[in-house]
Amino acid sequence: MGKKKGKAIIVGGSIAGLSCAHSLTLACWDVLVLEKSSEPPVGSPTGAGLGLDPQARQIIKSWLTTPQLLDEITLPLSIDQNQTTDSEKKVTRILTRDEDFDFRAAYWSDIQSLLYNALPQTMFLWGHKFLSFTMSQDESNVKVKTLVVETQETVEIEGDLLIAADGCLSSIRKTFLPDFKLRYSGYCAWRGVFDFSGNENSETVSGIKKVYPDLGKCLYFDLGEQTHSVFYELFNKKLNWIWYVNQPEPDLKVRRLIPLSF
Numbered sequence: 706m707g708k709k710k711g712k713a714i715i716v717g718g719s720i721a722g723l724s725c726a727h728s729l730t731l732a733c734w735d736v737l738v739l740e741k742s743s744e745p746p747v748g749s750p751t752g753a754g755l756g757l758d759p760q761a762r763q764i765i766k767s768w769l770t771t772p773q774l775l776d777e778i779t780l781p782l783s784i785d786q787n788q789t790t791d792s793e794k795k796v797t798r799i800l801t802r803d804e805d806f807d808f809r810a811a812y813w814s815d816i817q818s819l820l821y822n823a824l825p826q827t828m829f830l831w832g833h834k835f836l837s838f839t840m841s842q843d844e845s846n847v848k849v850k851t852l853v854v855e856t857q858e859t860v861e862i863e864g865d866l867l868i869a870a871d872g873c874l875s876s877i878r879k880t881f882l883p884d885f886k887l888r889y890s891g892y893c894a895w896r897g898v899f900d901f902s903g904n905e906n907s908e909t910v911s912g913i914k915k916v917y918p919d920l921g922k923c924l925y926f927d928l929g930e931q932t933h934s935v936f937y938e939l940f941n942k943k944l945n946w947i948w949y950v951n952q953p954e955p956d957l958k959v960r961r962l963i964p965l966s967f
Contacts, residue, residue: 710734711865714849716835716877718742720813722870723820726828727768729868737862739851741834745821752813753896754937754945756782756924759807765816769823778819779809780940784923792929797916800928808924812898812939833860838867838877889954894947902942913944920944 713729718740766772785806790797833851847867869877924937935947
């Protein structure tokens with residue numbers, strides 16, 4: 706290890722924050738991760754599937770003392786198939802099929818656990834909610850104010866580098882880009898993970914595999930009228946699914962609720 710470059714404070718302990726922690730540690734930074742959750746979400750059933758290309762796998766393995774652990778918790782996807790389905794006629798037509806597809810399917814919580822367990826636990830402050838930050842006049846260091854959720858105590862932490870890994874609605878990013886707004890992508894999506902372990906021969910699973918016979922090695926991208934969906938299998942008998950519906954941007958304005966008396 707080389708000479709320490711300074712102290713980096715990462716706000717957010719999800720996959721992005723953990724990835725930053727690994728990279729900065731290798732670059733000889735002293736790293737501290739602040740996360741508002743009270744404990745690590747190891748083994749949490751939340752999250753969805755992730756597709757890891759060769760470069761992503763190479764980077765993650767460089768962070769691990771036992772690189773083969775990544776292969777043990779992921780499933781190889783050797784086929785990428787794009788198809789279109791007429792739901793009324795129940796007819797499917799293959800548009801493209803790539804049988805040299807070099808991806809591996811991962812479950813979000815498995816990657817989260819893998820990255821977390823490869824870091825020293827002393828690097829994390831759980832149950833610390835980010836409140837604000839201030840920079841020194843010469844912008845050479847930063848002071849971060851956090852709220853300890855359990856005690857409601859306010860704590861200030863000084864560092865040399867601040868990393869905003871606190872999601873798409875980052876309050877830190879809003880400080881630097883106050884006029885930045887998220888842009889509607891043109892569709893709404895639902896996603897989930899279906900655990901079919903112990904039910905491999907059920908009518909539901911058999912029906913899915915009949916429609917998607919290469920599940921277990923194929924990423925399916927299925928186009929329909931004003932909709933599309935993605936299916937691929939994950940490690941330990943799980944099925945990742947995403948369903949998109951193309952529609953105008955919904956009105957998300959908060960409406961005041963008027964109490965009714967009976």
